[in-house]
Amino acid sequence: MCKFLAEQIFKPGSFPEYTYVSRESLDIGVNYEVRLKQALKISGCLTSIIGPSKMGKTVLCEKVIDLENLVEVSGVDFKLNDDFWTVIGTKAGLPMSGEFIEGKTVKDNTSDDLYYKKDKFVLTKDRVIDYFKENGKVLVLDDFHYAPEDIQLHIAQQLKDAIRKEFKAIVVSLPHRADDAIRKNADLTGRLSLINIENWKNDELEQIAKRGFEKLDINIDDELVKNIAIESLTSPQLMQYICLSICTLLDTDNSKITQIPEEVLKRAYKFTTVNFEYSDVLNTLLLGPNPRGNKRKIYITKSGKELDIYGLIVEAVSINPPSMGFDIEEMKCRIDNLIVNDSKPDKQQIRESLNKLQSIIDEKENIYKVFEWKDGKLYILDPLFLFYLRWGNHK
Numbered sequence: 001m002c003k004f005l006a007e008q009i010f011k012p013g014s015f016p017e018y019t020y021v022s023r024e025s026l027d028i029g030v031n032y033e034v035r036l037k038q039a040l041k042i043s044g045c046l047t048s049i050i051g052p053s054k055m056g057k058t059v060l061c062e063k064v065i066d067l068e069n070l071v072e073v074s075g076v077d078f079k080l081n082d083d084f085w086t087v088i089g090t091k092a093g094l095p096m097s098g099e100f101i102e103g104k105t106v107k108d109n110t111s112d113d114l115y116y117k118k119d120k121f122v123l124t125k126d127r128v129i130d131y132f133k134e135n136g137k138v139l140v141l142d143d144f145h146y147a148p149e150d151i152q153l154h155i156a157q158q159l160k161d162a163i164r165k166e167f168k169a170i171v172v173s174l175p176h177r178a179d180d181a182i183r184k185n186a187d188l189t190g191r192l193s194l195i196n197i198e199n200w201k202n203d204e205l206e207q208i209a210k211r212g213f214e215k216l217d218i219n220i221d222d223e224l225v226k227n228i229a230i231e232s233l234t235s236p237q238l239m240q241y242i243c244l245s246i247c248t249l250l251d252t253d254n255s256k257i258t259q260i261p262e263e264v265l266k267r268a269y270k271f272t273t274v275n276f277e278y279s280d281v282l283n284t285l286l287l288g289p290n291p292r293g294n295k296r297k298i299y300i301t302k303s304g305k306e307l308d309i310y311g312l313i314v315e316a317v318s319i320n321p322p323s324m325g326f327d328i329e330e331m332k333c334r335i336d337n338l339i340v341n342d343s344k345p346d347k348q349q350i351r352e353s354l355n356k357l358q359s360i361i362d363e364k365e366n367i368y369k370v371f372e373w374k375d376g377k378l379y380i381l382d383p384l385f386l387f388y389l390r391w392g393n394h395k
């Protein structure tokens with residue numbers, strides 16, 4: 001029997017053939033694959049998939065659509081003044097312009113008696129649409145939020161027209177970022193199939209580890225699987241990463257390991273963080289806004305750290321139990337529990353500091369958008385960042 005390598009089983013960066021987990025969408029209790037298949041069958045409709053980063057949007061499209069029919073284009077591929085159809089056509093492998101020959105093929109040295117007709121063409125919208133229809137191709141416009149805003153609207157218009165002609169397309173984007181051009185576009189009302197990808201639940205994450213280790217012929221106790229799922233912070237990608245780290249640390253490819261030992265877990269969590277580079281993000285948060293010469297109050301924590309309010313907020317987010325969202329009550333409670341001395345920051349102070357951190361993040365690039373403080377709640381947007389806070393070597 002051919003033994004699998006760990007890297008073939010756990011795939012944090014690409015399509016996980018052996019550890020693919022099918023999930024039910026919460027709203028109607030049908031799995032996502034069926035929903036997407038169904039959506040693609042409704043001719044004249046555009047499919048919009050929205051979901052948080054790294055929750056399996058691209059993997060879902062790759063699962064449902066055969067590789068040879070899938071034409072993937074990313075929002076970053078579109079620059080101002082690019083013609084939408086030229087970009088799509090080129091990605092699909094169509095020549096931009098040229099000659100095509102109709103009739104019999106030209107054979108060696110015998111072309112005299114053969115009839116053929118040469119035609120010139122340039123890549124046009126109609127030609128691209130026909131090519132997609134004739135060959136059963138589906139356009140997946142991934143990371144749509146990365147396309148510049150005015151281009152998003154232009155694309156939406158082009159797609160609106162194309163889907164009437166039975167062109168099949170899926171637009172994939174992050175929540176709140178790009179839904180205006182598609183989901184709130186009046187022109188597309190009634191012409192959309194909407195799929196919202198939810199965060200992963202722990203029992204769904206657990207299946208990744210269970211399937212993978214079974215395939216590798218290695219036992220792992222349910223308790224350990226549960227623990228890894230909790231630390232994966234709703235992210236299937238983290239689950240894949242951690243399982244692969246465990247295999248690397250135990251050298252499962254070359255050793256005869258039959259059981260995963262508990263002691264490897266913490267080492268694997270720490271080892272996994274070496275792939276994540278968030279030190280600039282963390283330092284920016286810890287620094288907070290410019291203090292303009294004022295000294296900030298320092299609090300002593302139970303673990304002996306000296307932290308200002310921004311340090312306390314970061315610490316409160318990182319401690320147990322791991323959570324992807326906190327309301328102000330919970331933040332206050334976590335911060336209070338950290339501090340030794342009597343004087344503790346009040347809720348108003350915590351709120352104001354979170355407001356300031358949010359404005360700092362708003363001005364920065366995407367990698368800094370690790371959380372969102374909105375309507376009195378702090379949402380962790382990037383599970384990898386929280387994982388880095390919990391296990392990274394930055395303390």
Ligand SMILES: Nc1ncnc2c1ncn2[C@@H]1O[C@H](COP(=O)(O)OP(=O)(O)OP(=O)(O)O)[C@@H](O)[C@H]1O
Pocket residue numbers: 011012013014015016019020021022023051052053054055056057058059060143208236237238240
């Ligand atoms: N159904 C699944 N079963 C098992 N693992 C999965 C599944 N979906 C996603 N993953 C894991 O998560 C990783 C990230 O998935 P994917 O790239 O599809 O996320 P995404 O939502 O498209 O992210 P982004 O917003 O960055 O484009 C995959 O490479 C895979 O390791």
Ligand SMILES: [Mg+2]
Pocket residue numbers: 057058059142143
């Ligand atoms: Mg993706």
